[in-house]
Amino acid sequence: MTRDLILTFNTGSSTIKLGFYALEAAAPRPLASGVIDFRDEPFEVRLTREGKTFSGPITADPGDLTAVLNQAFAWLAGHFNLSRLAVIGHRVVHGGDVFTGPARITDQVIAQIDALARLAPLHQPQSLALIRAMRGLYPDVPQTASFDTAFHATNPPLIRRFALPRALYDQGIKRYGFHGLSYRYIAGQLGDLATDAKVVAAHLGSGASLCAIRGGKSIDSSMGFSTLDGIPMATRSGALDPGVILHLMGEMGQSLKQVETMLYRKSGLLGVSGFEADSRELMASTRPEAAEAIDLFCLRIAGEVARLATSMGGIDALVFTAGIGEHQPGIRARVAARLAWLGAELDPDANEAGSRRISTAASRVQLLVIPTDEESIIAQEAVSEEAAT
Numbered sequence: 001m002t003r004d005l006i007l008t009f010n011t012g013s014s015t016i017k018l019g020f021y022a023l024e025a026a027a028p029r030p031l032a033s034g035v036i037d038f039r040d041e042p043f044e045v046r047l048t049r050e051g052k053t054f055s056g057p058i059t060a061d062p063g064d065l066t067a068v069l070n071q072a073f074a075w076l077a078g079h080f081n082l083s084r085l086a087v088i089g090h091r092v093v094h095g096g097d098v099f100t101g102p103a104r105i106t107d108q109v110i111a112q113i114d115a116l117a118r119l120a121p122l123h124q125p126q127s128l129a130l131i132r133a134m135r136g137l138y139p140d141v142p143q144t145a146s147f148d149t150a151f152h153a154t155n156p157p158l159i160r161r162f163a164l165p166r167a168l169y170d171q172g173i174k175r176y177g178f179h180g181l182s183y184r185y186i187a188g189q190l191g192d193l194a195t196d197a198k199v200v201a202a203h204l205g206s207g208a209s210l211c212a213i214r215g216g217k218s219i220d221s222s223m224g225f226s227t228l229d230g231i232p233m234a235t236r237s238g239a240l241d242p243g244v245i246l247h248l249m250g251e252m253g254q255s256l257k258q259v260e261t262m263l264y265r266k267s268g269l270l271g272v273s274g275f276e277a278d279s280r281e282l283m284a285s286t287r288p289e290a291a292e293a294i295d296l297f298c299l300r301i302a303g304e305v306a307r308l309a310t311s312m313g314g315i316d317a318l319v320f321t322a323g324i325g326e327h328q329p330g331i332r333a334r335v336a337a338r339l340a341w342l343g344a345e346l347d348p349d350a351n352e353a354g355s356r357r358i359s360t361a362a363s364r365v366q367l368l369v370i371p372t373d374e375e376s377i378i379a380q381e382a383v384s385e386e387a388a389t
């Protein structure tokens with residue numbers, strides 16, 4: 001049996017995104033994409049192939065991932081010959097200092113990923129459960145991990161350091177950065193800006209961060225030790241005065257679990273608006289709290305662009321990507337307006353149309369929209385890692 005099918009997983013807090021690729025000499029060729037969205041009612045697995053979307057019902061309890069995957073893959077077997085699976089590639093958010101590139105999954109690698117789970121509680125446990133479940137379903141198929149943190153391994157030590165006692169840095173308490181698969185993809189899509197331009201990429205999805213990229217390398221990013229740092233997100237706070245945490249746990253007697261739940265799940269756009277985490281609903285709402293949540297989001301994004309420009313000594317282009325970056329012209333316009341002092345000038349028609357370039361010819365900073373594709377990086381890394389071992 002020829003094994004020529006690649007499966008990728010991009011695991012999030014509420015969705016598992018799947019990609020199917022054909023193994024080909026030049027590069028993996030995309031065949032189909034799928035999603036299992038735990039928020040869906042009715043609960044189902046969806047597959048989009050050649051412009052058509054198919055769905056299979058899932059009756060298993062969403063809390064039982066093994067049962068969910070058993071059912072989902074029994075249905076997917078009607079669309080793909082799964083005995084042709086050559087490799088399964090996973091996005092794993094935190095690789096710490098251990099992983100500076102993709103890795104073939106072994107028992108030791110699973111233990112190392114597990115040891116970092118606390119730093120990415122919305123993602124890492126889900127990835128581990130998925131890796132284990134796929135081992136059970138397809139024990140003969142090799143699995144690989146592609147790490148969000150790996151792209152930022154090029155950040156200089158000064159960028160990675162917190163102003164904390166030196167010994168903590170040596171114990172791994174430092175800035176790592178995330179969304180690296182997305183930034184690696186964007187770095188490959190910059191055309192004539194790829195060689196030497198100073199580029200800030202803004203990955204604005206449910207999780208959101210920004211990255212300074214020059215010559216194909218990450219110089220600095222907004223996320224740090226955990227996936228909480230930087231700008232506000234759908235339900236995460238972004239950077240926060242650590243004194244607030246001391247106050248909550250000291251004066252207000254909150255537990256670690258309570259604070260963790262608040263920072264990861266009840267803050268950000270949801271926390272500030274008081275009712276909604278999704279940018280579509282917030283942009284459509286007339287409530288002042290919704291406007292304030294979006295305004296704070298945009299203010300903090302613009303502030304981070306300026307900070308990252310300082311790390312690079314300038315900025316030539318700002319790239320918007322991911323769900324919000326690609327599809328919310330109103331948010332792009334608000335960010336651009338706050339960067340007018342830097343010479344950023346939006347072309348409103350190009351922005352509404354979602355063109356690749358959305359700035360005027362006179363703009364001192366090019367504003368670009370580039371759709372991201374984390375899955376294609378996972379597929380490429382799965383093939384190269386599998387070939388190397």
Ligand SMILES: Nc1ncnc2c1ncn2[C@@H]1O[C@H](COP(=O)(O)OP(=O)(O)O)[C@@H](O)[C@H]1O
Pocket residue numbers: 012015204205206207234277278279280281322323324327328
């Ligand atoms: N077609 C769209 N139009 C407007 N907003 C969108 C669209 N698609 C996604 N978004 C917004 O993007 C955010 C989710 O980003 P996405 O990158 O899809 O999420 P995730 O981080 O889960 O992969 C949400 O705020 C959502 O409102």
Ligand SMILES: CC(=O)OP(=O)(O)O
Pocket residue numbers: 011012013093148178179205206207208227
């Ligand atoms: C790192 C992170 O926040 O990822 P996501 O945007 O997929 O939640």
Ligand SMILES: [Mg+2]
Pocket residue numbers: 012205206207
């Ligand atoms: Mg995402």
